[in-house]
Amino acid sequence: MPIKKPTKEQLLLEIEQLQQMLETLRSDKANLEIMLETTTEHADAIESQLLTAREIAEEASRAKSQFLANMSHEIRTPLNGIIGMTSLLLDTPLTSMQQDYVDTIRTSGEVLLALVNDILDFSKIEAGKLDLDNQPIDLRQCVEESLDLLAPTAAQKQINLAYLIANDTPQIVVSDITRLRQVLGNLLSNAVKFTPNSGEVVVSVSAYPLSAEENDPSEKSTNYTEYELHFAVKDTGIGIPADRISTIFQSFSQVDASITRKYGGTGLGLVISQRLSQMMGGQIWVESEVGIGSTFHVTIVTQAGYSERYAHLTRKHPHLLNKRLLISSPNKTNCMLLRQQTKRWGMKSQIATTLLEVFGALRQNPQWDVIIVEMSSPGNQDLILLEKMTKFQKKRLPLILLVPIYPIQQSQPNIVACLSKPIKPIKLYEVLTELFTSPAHTTPLPPSVETNPSLPPIGLKSNSLKILLAEDNLVNQKVALLLLKKLGHEVVDVVSNGLEVLTALQHHLYDIIFMDIQMPEMDGLTTTRQIVQEYSDKQRPWIIAMTANAMQGDREICLAAGMDDYLSKPIREKELAHALLQYYSHKDISNR
Numbered sequence: 001m002p003i004k005k006p007t008k009e010q011l012l013l014e015i016e017q018l019q020q021m022l023e024t025l026r027s028d029k030a031n032l033e034i035m036l037e038t039t040t041e042h043a044d045a046i047e048s049q050l051l052t053a054r055e056i057a058e059e060a061s062r063a064k065s066q067f068l069a070n071m072s073h074e075i076r077t078p079l080n081g082i083i084g085m086t087s088l089l090l091d092t093p094l095t096s097m098q099q100d101y102v103d104t105i106r107t108s109g110e111v112l113l114a115l116v117n118d119i120l121d122f123s124k125i126e127a128g129k130l131d132l133d134n135q136p137i138d139l140r141q142c143v144e145e146s147l148d149l150l151a152p153t154a155a156q157k158q159i160n161l162a163y164l165i166a167n168d169t170p171q172i173v174v175s176d177i178t179r180l181r182q183v184l185g186n187l188l189s190n191a192v193k194f195t196p197n198s199g200e201v202v203v204s205v206s207a208y209p210l211s212a213e214e215n216d217p218s219e220k221s222t223n224y225t226e227y228e229l230h231f232a233v234k235d236t237g238i239g240i241p242a243d244r245i246s247t248i249f250q251s252f253s254q255v256d257a258s259i260t261r262k263y264g265g266t267g268l269g270l271v272i273s274q275r276l277s278q279m280m281g282g283q284i285w286v287e288s289e290v291g292i293g294s295t296f297h298v299t300i301v302t303q304a305g306y307s308e309r310y311a312h313l314t315r316k317h318p319h320l321l322n323k324r325l326l327i328s329s330p331n332k333t334n335c336m337l338l339r340q341q342t343k344r345w346g347m348k349s350q351i352a353t354t355l356l357e358v359f360g361a362l363r364q365n366p367q368w369d370v371i372i373v374e375m376s377s378p379g380n381q382d383l384i385l386l387e388k389m390t391k392f393q394k395k396r397l398p399l400i401l402l403v404p405i406y407p408i409q410q411s412q413p414n415i416v417a418c419l420s421k422p423i424k425p426i427k428l429y430e431v432l433t434e435l436f437t438s439p440a441h442t443t444p445l446p447p448s449v450e451t452n453p454s455l456p457p458i459g460l461k462s463n464s465l466k467i468l469l470a471e472d473n474l475v476n477q478k479v480a481l482l483l484l485k486k487l488g489h490e491v492v493d494v495v496s497n498g499l500e501v502l503t504a505l506q507h508h509l510y511d512i513i514f515m516d517i518q519m520p521e522m523d524g525l526t527t528t529r530q531i532v533q534e535y536s537d538k539q540r541p542w543i544i545a546m547t548a549n550a551m552q553g554d555r556e557i558c559l560a561a562g563m564d565d566y567l568s569k570p571i572r573e574k575e576l577a578h579a580l581l582q583y584y585s586h587k588d589i590s591n592r
């Protein structure tokens with residue numbers, strides 16, 4: 001069929017319709033353009049609002065951190081006065097009632113400090129602001145240091161404190177020592193707190209290799225291998241009811257408010273420990289039975305390596321081989337630990353749990369080479385009895401005493417050493433080696449008493465240092481001066497700001513400056529930077545920060561400014577003594 005051509009009128013009509021459509025499209029396009037412009041403007045406005053909101057949130061978070069830092073600083077400063085002064089007051093003659101009052105003030109100060117630290121840590125973790133400072137660390141030292149902190153409280157409650165590191169556990173691990181110590185310290189302090197007098201707290205450490213290429217830890221390898229470390233803190237305390245176990249890992253949660261009033265605490269320790277162990281790639285859990293005790297388990301994943309440092313603890317030694325050792329302790333764990341450890345060195349031991357059994361063992365076999373006796377009380381009764389028993393031996397039998405933290409007054413010539421609990425294999429090895437390698441090992445050595453850690457460490461030379469103290473707070477000046485005096489340093493110059501430090505340096509040569517950070521006129525960091533710039537390393541004094549700035553990174557800021565060491569307030573005698581020792585060892589090394 002032929003196609004019919006459109007007429008001219010029809011074509012004109014179609015063109016007109018198309019033009020109308022085009023017009024509509026044009027107008028739609030214009031409308032759309034307007035809408036697009038409005039939307040873009042709107043999006044820009046939203047984006048800028050979002051940016052502002054983010055800036056406000058960041059500013060708020062910065063302000064919160066700053067507020068926390070300031071609050072921590074402000075609370076720590078008076079606490080330094082309270083804890084420092086009461087510790088000093090306790091060393092003066094007081095009636096028992098006064099002593100009790102002062103003790104309560106000091107303990108309350110310590111509790112308040114723990115609370116500030118916990119809240120600070122908790123909010124840092126919540127804000128994702130807590131970073132781990134992973135470094136190769138000595139695992140045995142870390143465990144021993146955590147135990148040492150609890151040793152005085154455990155001794156007071158006559159709680160036996162012990163630890164056991166499994167044989168194939170790596171000695172050097174990569175971890176954040178402060179945070180690992182914090183986790184162990186939390187668990188240990190709970191274990192001691194919730195264990196009645198005369199109980200026991202034992203820490204066990206073991207490790208499982210995780211990586212495919214397993215290194216033999218006894219091989220001298222510098223390669224690091226991945227391990228899971230497992231810590232178990234076992235106590236014979238009050239236990240936790242099964243239905244409360246899940247709640248104790250929640251913040252501010254405690255099993256029983258009346259128990260809390262009795263024992264104290266914030267209910268934050270376990271939450272912080274849990275978060276820290278998770279950050280370290282591990283977990284935390286507990287097994288517990290009411291009235292029997294609890295075992296808290298913590299794992300962390302870490303790189304581990306081998307060090308020669310403790311190799312001697314796991315091998316036999318000719319000078320100890322077949323030496324006969326009599327172990328006398330009423331505590332089964334300690335007997336087992338002593339026996340296990342001395343067997344590794346090739347010694348032969350027998351256990352006597354009572355003095356009567358010791359007597360029997362001495363009568364049966366007069367050929368003992370050494371006897372280790374655990375003293376259960378500070379009294380000398382057991383010693384007098386022992387002296388009588390050993391009198392009839394052909395040669396003098398060397399005695400090693402195992403004592404709680406308090407030093408024992410003893411005058412017996414047989415005693416070659418007093419070792420404090422928990423038993424430290426390194427110390428025991430040193431004592432036995434000294435005993436069996438000294439030329440006349442039958443003649444007893446002068447007693448080497450491991451003293452209470454609050455006493456100044458031996459080796460501090462009195463008055464031999466020229467010290468400058470830069471501190472603007474009068475109470476803190478007093479605390480520092482008295483603590484230094486107690487450690488044998490009476491002559492200390494005091495200034496109260498950085499400008500005065502610089503002036504004092506022009507007139508005197510100082511060995512050490514204890515430098516506060518926040519001071520008027522010129523702060524401690526600026527002052528240190530100026531000293532570092534003006535004086536050579538050999539000329540300038542050793543600078544130790546002594547500050548209430550205890551937030552994460554504060555130590556690094558002080559060291560980056562040129563300081564040599566860092567002490568956070570409240571200043572403890574032991575830490576101060578340690579800082580002085582650090583200075584001496586640095587001086588020894590640089591003089592060599």
Ligand code: ADP
Binds near residue numbers: 238266268294
């Ligand atoms: P707190 O500061 O109260 O000790 P934690 O978070 O460390 O806070 O512990 C929470 C609660 O868990 C404690 O108040 C206590 O009720 C219970 N708890 C922790 N450890 C033990 C333990 N070893 N034995 C018995 N109860 C424990």
